[in-house]
Amino acid sequence: MASLQDQLLKAGLTTKQKARQANTDKRKKNKQKRSGVNHDASLQEQVRQDLEKSKAEKLAKDNALNEQKKQALAEKEQQQRILQVLEHHQLKGIDGEHVYNYTFGTKIKKLPLDETTYNALVNGRLALCGLNEVTYLVTSETADKVAALDATVVLVKNDQVEEDTPQEDDPYADYQIPDDLMW
Numbered sequence: 001m002a003s004l005q006d007q008l009l010k011a012g013l014t015t016k017q018k019a020r021q022a023n024t025d026k027r028k029k030n031k032q033k034r035s036g037v038n039h040d041a042s043l044q045e046q047v048r049q050d051l052e053k054s055k056a057e058k059l060a061k062d063n064a065l066n067e068q069k070k071q072a073l074a075e076k077e078q079q080q081r082i083l084q085v086l087e088h089h090q091l092k093g094i095d096g097e098h099v100y101n102y103t104f105g106t107k108i109k110k111l112p113l114d115e116t117t118y119n120a121l122v123n124g125r126l127a128l129c130g131l132n133e134v135t136y137l138v139t140s141e142t143a144d145k146v147a148a149l150d151a152t153v154v155l156v157k158n159d160q161v162e163e164d165t166p167q168e169d170d171p172y173a174d175y176q177i178p179d180d181l182m183w
Contacts, residue, residue, distance in 0.1 A: 079131070082149050086129055089142040091117070102156045104130050111135065127157040 005022075008014045025043065096114030100121060103109070111128070113121065117137070120126045127143035129136045131153050138146075140157060147154045 078149055082146055082153055083131055085142065085146055085149075086131060086136040086138060086153075089136075089138045091126070091137045091139075094137060102128055102135075104133075104135065104155060109135065111137075121156070122158060124158040128155040129153050130155045 002010075005014075005019050009016065009019060021043070094114055094117045095112050096117065098113050098115055098118040100111045100113055100118060101108060102111065117126065121128070121137070125140055127138055127140050129138055129143055129146055135155070143154050143157050147157075
């Protein structure tokens with residue numbers, strides 16, 4: 001009875017070259033087992049190791065990509081939350097004759113305000129926030145909430161100025177010093 005290898009050769013399912021390679025691999029494995037020395041891995045073992053390595057690399061790459069997507073989604077969600085807070089707490093109807101200058105990114109912008117709003121902004125009761133090239137005038141408490149989420153959104157938030165009550169022994173009590181000169 002012919003061996004399985006001979007039967008496969010007759011059927012045309014393999015070639016003599018592949019049969020010789022298989023016999024060589026078989027002999028090398030037997031020799032490794034007898035001598036206890038680990039020689040080069042067989043072709044099948046190398047393919048299996050390469051496959052495992054490529055699977056591990058692909059898994060690591062997929063995990064990194066998923067982490068980037070999650071981070072981008074979290075940033076977008078935070079921007080939407082900030083935008084919603086700013087739009088909901090924005091003060092409107094504040095146009096007036098006083099002009100407040102502020103910087104937005106690298107540009108200097110002007111905001112026309114009425115006198116009470118202007119004084120409140122200068123004294124720190126109000127603040128300016130900017131998001132997506134839009135400026136929002138909000139209370140200082142709202143600006144604090146927004147700053148907790150993203151401090152770069154707050155453009156102008158002056159320190160609280162207490163009431164200007166002159167001291168009793170102040171020699172210049174009769175002369176008021178302006179905070180911001182109007183030209």
